[in-house]
Amino acid sequence: MSKRAFAVLGAVAACTIAGGVAWASIPDGSGVIHTCVSQAVGTWRPIDYPRETCRQSETPLNFNQQGPKGDTGPVGATGPQGSKGDTGATGTTGPQGPKGETGATGLQGPNGATGATGTQGQAGPQGATGPQGATGPPGPGGISGYEIVTGTIDVGGFSNTAKDVFCPAGKKVLGGGVWTNHSDVQASAPFGTGGWHGAVLDRYIDGETITVYAICASV
16 A cells, blocks of 8 residues: 555544544444555545445445453353253163172061952862751641632612521632622621621612632642
8 A cells, every 4th residue: 555545544543533424334233343455545434334334446345343352241140040951862781790799688678568468269070969868857737629609689779788608518718808899898807716797788779699709728
């Protein structure tokens, strides 16, 4: 660079200091000073880049304005713990170590609690038939020779009547009753051990025929 160019740069710097002229973007936000040099005219001037650019007859010349390295600052506070990283791949299995000595026998532990009752098992096969027992004493006599004995009798309107029926000889009465269309049964009961008694009351104007029956059997 010619002496004229250095003289121009010195003049520019002197004007800046003396006149108090300030460029808001010199240097720019990154600390870079943008200048333009003209070899033909012998000028060297700073510009406010990118608002200003060099002319076609000028050559851009940029340099940093950086001071000496400062002292090391104090250690900052410990940052928060980062998230857990992914699990690494499983390493290869190492060789088997030597067998250790047998340890002393430990104390016997307490008895455990009784377990729950298990489910009932399936029924076993049927056992063999046992020997026949001795014959028991004869039982009481049974009932046989059932027979129904009936007897009929007429009853007039607004009147009452009664009728007894008897079992054949050698048979006892087991039960009985009275059959009627509309008369009220006044009595229906055994008559001794071999007959049945029935009595009715007709509350209507019309009479009817009633039937008294006895259930007989040999006992």
